[in-house]
Amino acid sequence: MLAAAVPQPFSSKIHQGCATGPPSAAPHTAQPFNCVSWTLPEERFVAELQRTAYSSGVALLRDLGVNVPLANIKRLFDRIYTNPAIIDRLNALYPKRGIFKDAALRGETTIMNTVIDRKVPFDLSHARMMALAQDPETISELGPDFQPVLEFFRTVEQDMIPRLNRVNSFLAGIDLSPFHMDKNYNYRCIDYFPVECEAGHSSLLPRCGEHRDYGTFTLIFQDQIGGLECKLGDTWIPVPAGEVVLMWGWCSSIVSNDRIKAALHRVVAAPTSHGQGQGQVRVVPRRTTAVFFVAPDTTAPLRPVLKAPGEPCNYDLGLMESLTVAQFKNVIGKKWRRREGSDLDPEEDVGDRFASQDQAVEYYLRGGI
DSSP, X not given: OOGGGSOOOOOOOOOSSOXXXXXXXXXXXXOSSEEXXXXXXXXXXXXXHXXXXXXXXXXXXXXXXXXXXXXXXXXXXXXXXXXXXXXXXXXXXXXXXXXXXXXXXXXXXXXXXXXXXXXXXXXXXXXXXXXXXXXXXXXXXXXXXHHHHHHHHHHHHHHTHHHHHHHHXXXXXXXXXXXXXXXXXXXXXXXXXXXXXXXXXXXXXXXXXXXXXXXXXXXXXXXXXXXXXXEETXXXXXXXXXXXEEEEOHHHHHHTTTSSOOOOEEEOOOOXXXXXXXXXXXXXXXXXXXEEEEEOOTTSBOOOOOOSTTOOOSSOTTXXXXXXXXXXXXXXXXXXXXXTTOOOOXXXXXXXXXXXXXXXXXXXXXXXX
């Protein structure tokens, strides 16, 4: 462990509201989510993210100076939709979990008693990109919008991820760089396609079921259509549309002994209405996002770091004695893979016994059930 590389705690005074100005600036109107300017001096930037990670686990990042290619992403999805053969070719390149996850488009609503999200993810992890690189014909068929999307994600990886990884080491209380050597990243584009239903319809399926991400942290680049919500306390709070969202995941929470909060979140329908009376139609508009997932190396050990002598451990160290990130992902990953229609394995495992990821973690890591 390289704990000596972690900077000492900062003592900057933090005001409420958006951290976008100098410490002497008048505070903005308080809101549920702390918004933090990327241009803040490093000391204050870290202090703001510490306050956020230790409370809600959700921050809104401002002043990034990056153009999100949402129009390119929409056109990319439209091109793929009009040529289903591309979907087959993409998924044949990575048959284990697929690249273009279109179960919701095929009219499927449940798999293994799990409700399928009303969305289409396009996943570009390192392994998927390596497979795709072997098929230049498919890359060509994806059209001119594919390269700008890749360039955007590579810019985020180069210009944002190193800084956030350094901050996260401070927040966790240990140098995490040895556990992020393999760049276990996933680029994801998501198309929440539009849905119509009659007014008063009560069975509108979720766009994305509630969950906590398994990894270190996640960046979500949104369009102007709302729907993302995070649970603070007992209340679901809408995240403002158009914001860039930083949220922490399970691995950060576990390593920090729950000092860092893993954000429970979901995406719900944000419908508008057309027509009147019995013929009224609810339209859930199209929503597009670009998401960057950061996770530790799959072989990395996963166990909490206690910062002070006598600090109570929130996890069962006996159960976690040889636990790796890959093993943990397998425990909680089945639920999200089934929500996306990419896990058809009928064999039950420990993750299938519980209604939520939280219950699986309680059983598998805390010995509480």
